Amino acid sequence: MWMYLGLLSALFLGLHSLCKKHAVQGNEVLPVLLGTLLAGFLVFIPFFIGSVYNPEYFQKIGFYITPISIQTHGFIFIKSIIMTGSWVLAYAALKHLPITIVTPIRSAGPFFTFIGAILIYDENPTFLQWLGFFLIIFSVLLYSKIGKQEGINFKKNKWIFAIIGATFLGASSGLYDKFLIQNLTLNPQTLQFWFCFYTILILLIILSITWFPKKEKRKAFKFRWTIIAVGVLLQTADYFYFKALQDPDALIMLLSAIKRSQIIIAVVIGGLLFREHNKRKKLIPLAGILIGVFLILYS
Incomplete structure (x- = not known):
């Protein structure tokens, strides 16, 4: 069951990636990120209020937000720091790079998760899982050659380093999620x-220094409907992902790879919507990534 929940998460993540590209194009990155989080946060406000005033009903429907200790708040705050760093880097990179380059690099995230799952959680990979993960990494390297044809030098372009950093932090957060969900027994909501x-x-602290005091930056921000869509789609995807992690049999290394099947939507549909170059060439490493994911599922 947890694999199907992972595929549902991938579906919403793919739609989220498309909306995110539209939201950040020619826009101020940090206020867009804040707007998406506010939109997602508003989804959970009714659940929080209902959990305080009518806990029995919200426990019954499965959306009860449980009281947690100060220590648990601290653990969640650490996750917030990690993901803020990841999102700031990812949004900045997405603003300056094609979605058909950014998304496949983000697809290398399962490799970092794979290594962490072995070292931290002692998850045992099979031969086919090893093969699948290395095929994913090799396919991402192929994207670097295609990127050069679009004037993107992977060794000198700072936005490439930004998306790699975002990928590493995102993978670290994924490993941390298993601890939060299974060890601390937190429910998704x-x-x-x-x-x-x-x-x-x-983000409000960061923006109070870098954005709010600067009038020209405030004027440069454009509100778009996709900002709200990004927040709602992301929280929906995360909900299914965390529900999958609640299963004690769920392997974080495989779940992380399954989520990357979102690239079908981001690369194929995104390439058409945003009229990006070399779409056919990008299908070759895309196929490599999909085969890698298939090997992991098949194993």
Whole structure:
């Protein structure tokens, strides 16, 4: 069951990636990120209020936000710091790079998760899982050659380093999620509500220094409907992902790879919508990534 929940998460993540590209194009990155988080946070406000005033009903329907200790708040705050760093880097990179380059590099995230799952959680990969992960990494390297044809030098372009950094932090957060869900027994809605709350606070502090005081930057910000869509789609994808992690049999290394099947939507549909170059050539490494994911599922 957890694999199907992972595929549902991938579906919403793919739609989220398309909306995110539209939201950040020619726009101020940090206020867009804040707007998406606020939109996602508002989804959970009714659940929080209902959990305080009518806990029995919200427990019955499965959306009860449980009271948590100060220590648990601290653990969630750490996740907020990690993901704020990842999102700031990813949004900045997405603003300056084609979605058909950014998304496949993000697809290398399962490799970092794979290594962490072995070292931290002692998850045992099979031969086919090893083969699948290395095929994913090799396919991402092929994208670097295609990127050069679009004037993107992977060794000198700072936005490439930004998306690699975002990928590493995102993978670290994925490993941390398993600890939060399984070791601390947090339910998805409790984790998502407080995670959004703390991440919004962190971004407000950053924006109060880098954006709010600067009039020209405030004028450069353009509100788009996709900002709201990004927030709602992301929280929906995360909900299914965390529900999958609640299964004690779920392997974080495989779940992370399954989520990357979102690239079908981001690369194929995104390439058409945003009229990006070399779409046919990008299908070759895309196929490599999909085969890698298939090997992991088949194993």
